[in-house]
Amino acid sequence: MNITLPDGSIKTFDQPNVTARDVAKSIGEGLAKAALGAKVDGQLYDLDRPITQDAKVAIVTKPRLDKEGKTKGEHNPDALYLLRHSCAHVMAEAIQRLWPEALLAYGPPLDNGFYYDITLEKPISTDDFANIEAEMKKIVEENRPFTRYELPTDQGLKRLIAEDNKYKIDNAQRAIAGGANTLSWYVTGPLPTSDIRHQTSDIPRWEDLCQGPHVPSTGEIAAFKVMSVASSHWHGDVESDRFQRVYGTAFFSQADLDAYLEQLEQARQRDHRVIGSRLGLFAIDEMVGQGLILWKPKGAIIRQELQNFITGHLKRQGYQQVFTPHIGKLDLFRTSGHFPYYRESQYPPLIDHDHLTTIAKEGCTCAELANRLDKGEVDGYLLKPMNCPFHIKVFDSEKRSYRDMPIRLAEFGTVYRWEQSGELNGMTRVRGFTQDDAHLFVTEDQLDAEVAGCLDLVKIVFKTLGMDDYRVRVGLRDPGSDKYVGEPAQWDKAEAACKRAAETLGVPFTAEPGEAAFYGPKIDFVVKDVIGRSWQLGTVQVDYQLPNRFDLSYVGQDNRPHRPVMIHRAPFGSMERFVGCLIEHFGGAFPLWLSPEQVRVLPISDKFLAYSNKVLDALKQAGLRAAADESNERVNAKIKNAQEEKIPYMLVVGGKDEAAGSVSVRCRTRGDLGALPLEVFVTKAVEEVSTQGRATVSV
């Protein structure tokens, strides 16, 4: 048998079944010792699983550790995958030792750890973690091998049915449906044998239906931690059985685990909710309501600057600004489809006084009221969940000619959605938010160019702010779902347009069925927050449906009515979510043009307050956002405060500066830059603001 190694060299083995361990040994004893498994033709294998045909094999090894015990260089994702998958087994075994009635469902590795879904009457609480970890420690110290064995599918299923774990039976049936010829188990311990004389009952043993692969032995799991517990559902179906999902993580060394935990702690300090409150950017007040953001003055500056920035681009690209109300009649949203399709995620309708009194006198119950609202027998107003119906009505308010097209209507439109309470998150998932929204009414011919223009705008936003760590998702309809409006043929056209546009984008994208809006497919820009959660920011959506539903038309060159196509787009997405992500992106240290306070003057004592005021006036005259720290602190303390508040430039002023008409510039990132004539600093700072980023102040 020929095994091709990563360097291209070929090793020939005589025996029919070679294992990765054999391959590793043939290369060197050291490699064999460090080996955990292998990539065989791209698929991860156990170290001792037979390789039955010629294959490309790369040995997966445990990492080398530096003198602090940390992994040298990058973590190897394959090695961590094996380790964490194995640790999930160890944790499941530990949980079953503590609660033998626990029923196991599914326990995969994740990017940063693993989880196991179990059913267990007793709620597992954070207080139980230490006990679980103690049992896990024992299992690791027992250093038992992970041993794979396989059964033909019929035999295997029979076993599972006898064991009466419907989740494992389901897993097996899915594997079989996916083409598996055998079912595999992993025993933590030696293989069970039918020969009773060889049973070594004093050696603990535990097994789990699992496709593997695993590290050779529990002893490889050098460091682990049970992180959290949450509820989850079987196949993600809320109607189905509920599991307790226990999360954990594992590393090849305690130092790696410690570093990871430290990194989590640092991420927590970057969290926009922490920074937002520390820097006084925004607040959420429970008396105002969950998920409703109060933009404090400093946060409002950031938002306003971003709005000004995008508005400048809109003017250049031929957009027209409009303003529309926050509420509209239910009929508007019945026509658009929002009310029937997404009723449960909207605030309930507002009904006028007289009407409410009348139906109350009739003894109308809440259920009846809801029913009548559905049927359209009772009218009311809806707090708008989207701006599009209003922009459609602006378009429809006059006769349109092909000569007018495309018509691009923009508004910073505030919308309200009844997000589930458990979903709310700081500024990134809220119930009231302002979209930097626009709707483009275009002819078929204009569609591609206009979508491209929208994508350009999104790219400009991300580039200007240095946010290059995003992914692009083309959200398509889920063919199996009935939540979409319109004809499949038009969906096909719209999806094709999105794909064409995505291909010209110049960045990789993924097509994801089921991620479309109810009226059309979309191209989304998705970024991750400090905790690793993904948030959709910019979005561009192609819509053939709403123009139909509102019977929109323009007069073509042929003097006949034609249906426009709509593009919905929001380069930021929502101001709330975008600023939330931006706070984390910059860690609160905004570039000069966005900083709420751009310059702080620090007089070294109150003898220099007069000069400090003169400097402050000059800064304000130049349009810079500046303040002076007139407190009774020493300059060191003033600097510390300003640094912690992430003020980009500090101007230390004392006797020398007063005499020379200069300021001693300290930069937030570059430290003391020395003295500059006041007017030179002002000019440079103003220039830096106008360039939206690059630091131009230097001495």
Next chain:
RNA sequence: GCCACCUUAGCUCAGUGGUAGAGCAAUGCUUUCGUAAAGCAUAGGUCGUGGGUUCAAAUCCCACAGGUGGCUCCA
């Protein structure tokens, strides 16, 4: 909405049945200072809300509200 956990001064937190604490911030006074924390003093609380148990509750129990992490959802 579901599960677990959390809620004590503006912020970060200590306090597990017996008189509510610390650091930072705030305020006042002293100090007048040159690149990441001067000193002293003062003030600040119905311990999320409402019920219950107890001679006694921040502490134990119940409900509710808000928050955190997941799940589900996300036009």
